[in-house]
Amino acid sequence: MSSQDLVEQLRRQIVFLKNSTLLYDEGCKEEALRIAVAVRVLFHDTKYSISLFQQLGNKDAIQIVTTAKSVPIESVYEIDFGELMGGVTIGESWEYDPIQEGAPTISGADWWNELVFIRNGRLLSRKQIVLAAANKDGGAHVGEPDDDLRAAQEGFWIRTRVQHDGTTVSEPMVNNHFRMLRRFAEELLKSMPSMKV
Helix, strand or coil: HHHHHHHHHHHHHHHHHHHHHHHHHHCCCCCHHHHHHHHHHCCCCCCCCCCHHHHHCCCCCCCCEECCCCCCCHHCCCCCCCCCEEEEECCEEEEEEECCCCCCCHHHHHHHHEEEEEEEEEEEEEHHHCCCCCCCHHHHHHCCCHHHHHHHHCEEEEEEECCCCCEEEEEEECCHHHHHHHHHHHHHHHHHHHHHH
């Protein structure tokens, strides 16, 4: 493809990310799976397909905002649960605060492989979260959930609400990967101006 065609494809993926984040924020949490597909198109390289950023020749050079907190690798295996994406507000739902100006950036390749989630000693990167959602959870394909997807879906937090009649209802907060995928999209969209897109 020509450079102009590739840039047009990038513009299209950005539109997909923007539209999906708007719909997610309006309450359609399943749009996170479409975010996973767009992020996969941008970053995932295989023997049979090349990511859009790799085709553009800048996957290693681009700088992407990260809100993930680093944890010493020797301590992660002692953690039952750890969501490393910073800036969470817990209320009626559990969502991330807007990304502040001046957030740190890392290379696109490092961003894709950065550790963002720990569950029962299982370490998951953005890549693993995105591929689990896109390839197993209905983003682009449906398949038997693997350990990565199960770790991200699992309801390890319990939300308790008092209903109008005074009864209490407790339910697990599941599909944690939806929230993380929404954050990944925000990190990418926040980074686009510096990419001259």
